[in-house]
Amino acid sequence: MTDEKDLKKNSKRGLKVMRKSHEFHPIRNEGRILKYGAKGFSRNIWLSVAATIVMAITLIISFVTITASVILSNTAETMREKIDITIYLKPNTSLEDLNKLKETIEKDANVKSVVISTSKEEYEKFLSENQDSEEIIDVMDEEMSELMISKMQATMRLKVYDVDNLDSVKEIVETDDGFVAAVDEEKAPTYDVNQVEIATITSWAKIARTGGLILAIVFLMISVLIIFSTIRMAIFSRREEIYMMKLVGADKRFIRGPFLIEAEISGMIAGIIAAMVSYVGFMFLAPKMAGYGIDVSAITDVLNSNQSVLVCAAFVLLGVLIGRISSRLAVQKYLHKA
Amino acid sequence: MILLENVTKTYSGDKTPALDDVSLHIEPNEFVFLVGKSGAGKSTLIKMITKEEKPDAGKIVIGGIDLEYVKKRYIPNYRRRLGVVFQDFKLLPRRTVYENVAFALEIAGMSGKDIRKTVPKVLELVDLLDQAKKFPAQLSGGQKQRVSIARSVARQPKILIADEPTANLDKLTTEEIIELLKKINDFGTTILVTTHNENIVNSLQKRVITLKDGKVVDDQKRGGIYKLDDVKTPKTQTGRTIRTPGYAMKKKKVMIQ
Incomplete structure (x- = not known):
């Protein structure tokens, strides 16, 4: 029995020496x-x-x-950022009226920016867009210009933060007295038309x-x-x-x-x-x-x-x-x- | 130095034990041959000593350490104290001769300076200094085995175990290797060699332990003779008996008697 004990003691000591002898140098x-x-x-x-x-x-x-x-x-x-909503207003809506409407709609939290444009400005834009087309420029004499201006809608272009949620904007356009009076019945605002594209994008x-x-x-x-x-x-x-x-x-x-x-x-x-x-x-x-x-x-x-x-x-x-x-x-x- | 007491081992799936109640004691500085035919349990015994296998029963004490107490974590430390030479050399193929020998010292944490001093000495001992930069694939079988021996003795182990070191070598190379082992034994290292080769056993006149079916059947302390009755000469794969000169002579002797 003592032999057994000695062996165990010796083995443990030997192992210890063995471990130490392997100097570890990281x-x-x-x-x-x-x-x-x-x-x-x-x-x-x-x-x-x-x-x-x-x-x-x-x-x-x-x-x-x-x-x-x-x-x-x-x-x-x-x-998505390029998407805007265009509200068409009756031709000859004055700049003053437009600014008032702008103020009204700007109160909505979803509206990021508003750009207004009178009938005259719209006409000028139309001209500049078509300046290369001689057919159009040729027929635009003074009389024709005035006719165009009287027929072209003034516009209001909105950029919004959330294109998916236009309800508040719609509500203003449909219920505010100023808008109701000014909105052109012949041409509806584009938010419905753009809805499909918005969804796709x-x-x-x-x-x-x-x-x-x-x-x-x-x-x-x-x-x-x-x-x-x-x-x-x-x-x-x-x-x-x-x-x-x-x-x-x-x-x-x-x-x-x-x-x-x-x-x-x-x-x-x-x-x-x-x-x-x-x-x-x-x-x-x-x-x-x-x-x-x-x-x-x-x-x-x-x-x-x-x-x-x-x-x-x-x-x-x-x-x-x-x-x-x-x-x-x-x-x-x-x-x-x- | 090496002590086995009633060691028994049965591999899972086998009916008969690979080692059956084996007891033997090898003194320091002894040179011992372990002989026996394939399947006699020689390799199992070596694997027990290198702690590749665990015995089912019995005690193994190597250099004063009971292997039972060598935990798995410390097996590398334990193995560094042994020198082991294998039949298939087990050299690292992608490292040069020099690096193979240096590897044994590096894993023991020896300093670069000491390694640069030791490796050439060891390579000189095995007469391979001029081959230091070659890779194992560029060497002959005998040279490979000498590298393997150089690697195993580089750390100056007290015990060197050689498992069939000459099995893959021709007669002349075999003599060289045995001569080398004898030289290492003269330096004071205990050597245990397993072999099939009766010529070396008989020419060296050292202690011979014979294993048969997992049992020690013979242990001749001095000048042991490899008994043909116990161990048949190995056969080649085609079944032809390899007749070594010694075998023929012995047969003649038996016939004359």
Whole structure:
């Protein structure tokens, strides 16, 4: 029995010495892990290149999806802002009356701005819009002009904060005495006509926002899976190595470290490549898209400012993070087996 | 130095035990051959010592430490105290000869300065200093095994375990490897070698422990002879018996008698 006790005591003492004898030098250890990670990256160059390319493509796809979502939603927003409601008033409504009506309608909280225009101004606008058309200019003698002015409605153009909720504006137009007297019966206000377009644009903006976000998440998930299996394949071919290192007595950290560094280097390079490709690609396409009336200002503003450095950093960080997580999960599998 | 007491191990799914009530004691600085045909339990015994497998029953004490007390976390620390040489060398394919040897020291936390001093010495011992920058794939089988030995002795372990170190090597290389192991034994390291090869066993005149069906059937303390009755010579995959010169001579002797 005493033998048993002695053995236990000796074993414990031996283990303690064993633990102490392995002097732990964090910096020395990290340095070695870094060194072997970098060496592993260059010695497995083809696998490294493949992993890097997959990661770069992933990051570019993510950028494209997120940018597309932002652009689409911004464009829809800009279009919504352009929407105005036109109220047609009887011809010859005086400027004074118009200003009074303007004051009345401006009291509504939903009204953002009001632009008024008398019959004469409307006529001048009509002329300037058609100045290239000789047929029209030719027939516009003095008599004709006066006839036009007496027939053209004065207008009031409203911009509102919430295009979906026009009830309060409608109520004023329909019940206020001044409006009731001035509104032209022949031509109804346009809020009903624009309703369909407003609804379309509103739903587009919603689709762009939520759809873009969902698409970005789905793409990101798919690409994380692709990266994960790429790295797993790379590590699968080296599972024997992990086993050997374990048999020789290497710590888990020491085995895992270089694999993580390799994947992180891949992620970093992929991040830089993706950032460059995205930047050049976007700057090339932006003017063309703007030509089609697509609102790219939000993205170009960011990329042209100091924030572009942040975007690049985000690319690199995302690459490194995805690389690290995938490789950790993949190594763990074989690390536990041996 | 190595003590096994009533060690029994049955792999899950097997009916017969791989090791059946094995007891043996190896003193410090001994050179011991562990022989037996495939499936006799040699590899299982080695795996018990390297703590790759756990015994179902019995006690294993290595260098004064009862393996029962070595927790999973500290297995790496424990393994660093052993030198292990494998049949298939188990060299890291993507690291050079130098790096393979240095690896064993790096994981033990040795300083770069000490490593740069130690590795060339060890490579010189195994006569591979001029191959330091090569990768394992560029080496012959014998050279690979010498790298494996260099790696295992770099930390100057008190115990060196070699599992079939010559199984994949030709006769001349085998002699070289055994000579090397003898040299390491002379430095004071306890050595346990498993083998099939009767020639080396018989030429060296060291202690021989024979395993059969998981049991120790013979333990000749000095100048042991590899008994043909207990262990048949291994067969190649085509079923042809490998007739080593020793085998033929012994057979002749038996016939004359």
